[in-house]
Every structure is written in structure tokens, then in C-alpha cells.
Amino acid sequence: KNEVEQSPQNLTAQEGEFITINCSYSVGISALHWLQQHPGGGIVSLFMLSSGKKKHGRLIATINIQEKHSSLHITASHPRDSAVYICAVGGGSQGNLIFGKGTKLSVKP
């Protein structure tokens, strides 16, 4: 079993829809990261959180430490949100990450 599981693996949505991507992990962590990888390949860090909720524009990330679960929400989705979203967990102050396999999101106009 992978230490970081994401669902769904693939997601197709219509522009304007509310989107949720889930991440479950089985190891103890100090922080969880959400990353975005565009078709061109570049990786951008969206959020890093260890408790509660963070919001940036139309993106919201939540984490439940007791349940070892995090969600990434996108409100009013747009075709430019099409990308692979990757969940990663960090085990300590050293900073090394364990990655999920990613969720490929396609938002159709």
C-alpha cells in the first residue's frame, strides 16, 4: 500500500464546477504539501499545511490530522486549472517528501 493515496486519479469537470481532490496518508507527518504540475512540466507549491485550512484565491486546502486526510478544493473551476495536482507529506524537520501519484484534472470550457 502506498504511504500517500490520492483520489480520484483522473477528473474531468465543466468550467464553473466545484472540484475536490482527496489525499490520505498512513505515516506520521509534520506537514502536508499540495503541488500543481502543468502540462509543460513545471511544479509549483500551492499550499503547505499542518492543521486546519488555508485559502488562496479560488483554492482551499484542508487537513484533518486525526483522520490523516487532506482535501484540495477549487471553486469556480476554469480551463487554466487543468493540471496534475500532487499531494506530498513531510515527515519531519529534514524536509524530505513522500508523494502521491497525482490527480490529473481537466476542466472543459
Added chain:
Amino acid sequence: DAGVIQSPRHEVTEMGQEVTLRCKPISGHNSLFWYRQTMMRGLELLIYFNNNVPIDDSGMPEDRFSAKMPNASFSTLKIQPSEPRDSAVYFCASSFLTGNQPQHFGDGTRLSIL
């Protein structure tokens, strides 16, 4: 800020050749990470450095892979000899060491071994 700079962006070479990937981290960052991304396995940590010292190289596949960080502004990942199964995208990332910090990724090097 120039961000994390990797070179080359693309590399195509024949098996058996030596391959050297380069990374310049963001100035002031004292942690540097090398990752490999493949379709089958996704993103995997190969090795990371704190203050130029290798901390964990357990992700390095085998002795053909080696990484160095001679100073705070430069790191290399070398594969010798290269094999077709080494074909992947290799990312370098950097961050501040203190506590949990977001990692800043380079654009990656797409490596194809023929």
C-alpha cells in the same frame, strides 16, 4: 528572484554515456533535493542535502548514480553509465532548512537514454 535553475532542459544520449545534470538553488536556501519523475512511479526523492551535506541518499537507485554539492549555489547529479531505464524527468528543488518550508522546484531536466 531567478528561482531554481536546472540545466540542461533536455538531454538525449546513448546508453553507456555519462550524464551530468546541474542545479542552482535559490540564493539563501540551505536544503536541496533531487527528485525523479516517471509515469510508473511518479515523483521520488533521490537524495537531499542540508547545508551542502548529503543527509539521505537512500533513494539513489544504484551505484551508477552520484550527487555532489560542492558549495551552497551548485549541485550535480551524475549517472555513469546511463541506461534506458534511467529515462525520466529529474527535478531539483530547494528550500530553507528551518522547520517545514515550501519547496521551490526547477523546471526539470527531461532525460532520454536511447
